[in-house]
Amino acid sequence: MTSNGEKMETSAKSLIFPSLLLSLSFLLASGGLAQTVEDCLICHGDESLTTMDSTGKEISLFVDESIFANSIHKILGCTGCHKGVEAEMHETPPEPVNCGMCHAEVMELYQAGFHGQKRLEGIMDAPTCGDCHSYHNIRSVDDPDADTYRGNQPKMCARCHGDVRTISKYQIPVPAPYQAYMQSVHGKALQEENLGVAVCSDCHRSHDIRHSSDPASLSHRGNVASTCGLCHPMEEEEYSEDIHGKAVKKGNPDAPVCTDCHTTHAIKPSSDETSSTFPANVSKLTCTYCHSRERIYEKYGYVTQRVTPYLDTYHGVGSRSGDTTTASCVSCHTSHNIRSQEDPLSTINEANIPQTCGQCHEGAGPNYAKGSIHIIPTSRKDIGVYWVRQLYLFLIIMTIGGMLAHNAVIMVRYARDRYQEAKSGRVVRWTTTEVLWHFLLFISFVTLIITGFAFRFPDAWWSSWLTSSPAAFAARGVAHRVAGVLLIGLFFFSIFRSVFTKRGWQQLSARFPVLSDTRNVTQNVLYSFGLSSKPPEFDRYDYSEKAEYWALMWGGFVMIITGIPLWFETFFLGFIPKWMLDVAKAIHYYEAWLATLAILVWHFFFMFIHPENYPINFTVLTGTMTEEEYMEKHPLDYEKMIARGELIEEESEQSLEESEESG
Structure with a gap:
């Protein structure tokens, strides 16, 4: 049995909790009488x-009552967060809101994160x-109207990470994540x-957001696979045994x-042509980024020249053409289960190659594995192809070189006869001065172009030798500037x-366009098509030579007036x-293209x-x-x-030069 004393003690103990609860309620009520939400909203x-x-x-101190009424914190009233308010008309600002009073663990995570730091x-x-949860409109993350609701998160984060000024001000390395994300498969x-x-928040967390360089970050390189594996567990499991995953x-x-x-x-999905995993892009861009870089070869010592041989194969050419059915890197190596060739489980292990190739080539047998897949002709590893290449390089050089030498002998004799014929001519087309002028023009033009x-x-x-070193x-x-000065001169x-x-004026006068040039163009076309038996009759310069001369003068003028400001850039920008x-x-630039193509x-x-x-106009x-x-x-x-008696027998070339100078 229980004694009366025990009963009284038990009874007293049973009254302690209700008494405390009543006291707390009284205190809350008494405080609330002075500082209710309605009191605060007066101002x-x-x-x-x-x-x-x-x-x-x-800054505004206005609080919209209708918004606050929907907040999950409405039960706390105003003073639940704004401490230190003891009177309705308070002159002293309340203490800063400290969410950690209730959310201590979350606050600790935030302060350890990138934003808190x-x-x-x-x-x-x-x-x-x-900034993320709002101030007076705090809602549950399950509420579709909450900024933190899963469907609204990207837009919420974009208030900073999609703002150009914020990104520029703080040099955020990822410039437009929101825009990119909204176009992604996610x-x-x-x-x-x-x-x-x-x-x-799935990839960066909610409160403990850390920089990708932080080993504790979900987006740190060492954690990316496990982060993605939260949604893609099969791919993560494969990647964990993959040669890349192990590295x-x-x-x-x-x-x-x-x-x-x-x-x-x-x-983006692999079916999207702009995706890095689109079949045609895998071999051209994605895998190539590492497997064609000399730095990777120098650092790790493995061959990086696999991509180029692939691109030269039937598969590679098909891939470059945009064919999505042809074999790409992942067709043979897989996407997430890439293994060393020595690994018995590797799809490119010698024992497994027939099965791998058999995915497309039905009936593929052991002979598919007897030879290199990515052939490098310059490597002695591919011994058969290497020696075939050496033999044919020798044969090509000797055979074609011999043919060129034989034809050159014939051409030299023919050219020499043509030169002697032109040299013995009685008609002075150009004086020595004009020949030298044309030669110097040729030198300057070719130098400028190259x-x-x-x-x-x-x-x-063809140009790497001019840019291969600072010297x-x-x-x-x-050389470009010297040739430019020569052109100007x-x-x-x-x-x-x-x-x-006198000679110069005669030449210039003969180059002026005249009405007969138009008739000659028409007559030349008719004659060339066999529609007329009479060829056009030209004066000292035909229409093609006149057009070329005036194009030269115009082009030279344009190149000079645009080239000098580029040479003395600082001066002209003054x-x-x-x-x-x-x-x-x-x-x-474009005038250079026009001039080059016109010459060619x-x-x-x-x-x-x-x-x-x-083979050449020796004039x-x-x-x-x-x-x-x-x-x-x-x-x-x-x-x-x-009629003028200007053939060489009548007047020597030397006398023409003398008359030119005296004129």
Whole structure:
């Protein structure tokens, strides 16, 4: 039995908890009588209520009662978070809100995270609790109207990580994660209300967000596979035994993880042509990023030249054409279970190659494994291909070299006869001065073209020798400028000679376009098509030569007035805006293309390819033409020369030079 004393003690103990609860209720009620939500809203319900923050910026103190009424914290009232308010009309601001009073563990995680650390460093733009959860509209993460709701998280994080000014101000390395995510396979699934898809907090956590360089971060290279494995466990399991996965476990910073192949935020399905895992992109871009880098070879010693031999095979050519059915890297090596060739479980192990190739080549047998897959002709490892290459290189050099030598002997004899014929000509087409002028123009033009385009295309096979070292690059620049000065000198010499000498004025006058040039174009076309039996009759210069001369003068003028500002860039930027210099650079570049193509297509045709001049028009070297050739090509001027007595027998070339100078 129980004594009366025991009963009284038990009865007293049973009253302790109700008494404490009653006292707490009284205290809360008495405090609430003075500071209810309604009391606070007397002032804070006024939309015009503002104050100044520590930076002098005006901030609103207005609280929307309807919003607060939907908050999960409404039961706490105002003073549940805003401590230190003892009177309705308080002059002293309340203490800063400390969410850690109730959420101590979460606050500890936040302060250890990247955002919390930045706040401690004084970066006040770093987000705090209220920036993500709101201040008076705090809702459950399961509430579709909450910013922290899974369907709303990307947009919430984008308030900072999608803001250009914030990204620029703090040099955030990932410039547009929100935009990339919303176009990704995850983002598109989320827009279709698939809440099971990965959102920001799944990969970066909610409160303990850490920098990717932090080993404790979910996005650290060593943790990426396990992070992705939360949704993709089968792929993670395969990758853990993969040659790359094992390297990552050993701390290798160059071994690829999920994000290296799939990207971080812009993950797209392999069926998307812009995806890094699209079949045609796997071999061209994704695997190539590591397996074609010399740095990887130098660091780890394994061959990085596998991609180029693949691209030269039937599979590689098909892949480059965009064929998604042809074998790519992953077709043979798999995606996540890549193993060493010596591994018995590897798909490229000699014992497994027939099965691997048999996926496409039905009936593939053991012979598929007897030979290299990625053949490198220069490697003695592929002994058969290596010696075939050596033999045929020798045969090609000897056979084709012999053919070239044989043909060169014939060509030299023919060219020598043509040269002697041109040299013995009686018609002075060009004087010695004009021949020298043309030769110097050729030197300057070729030098400008090679050194100029080498600057624009420094990695081309024909220009790499001009850009392979600082000294070579500097020499290229000097050569370009020297050739430019020579071109300027030749340009103004031609103008001076045309204006102030008799011979020069005669040449210039003969190059002026006349109405008969139009008729000659038509007649030449009709004659060439066999629609007329009469060829056109040209004067001293035909329409093609006139067009070329004036194109030369115009092009030279354009290149000079655009090239000089590019040479003396700092000087000219002292009085013209940069955009004008950019325009000059563009004109200089495209005019160079126009001039080069015009020379190749037009000038070289009449110099080397035209049947009447092949293999070369030697007039550019001798300055003379035979009487028969000149009479055939320029009959109108030939008659005038006879009348003027300008053949060599009548007036020597030397006398022409003397008359030119005296004129």
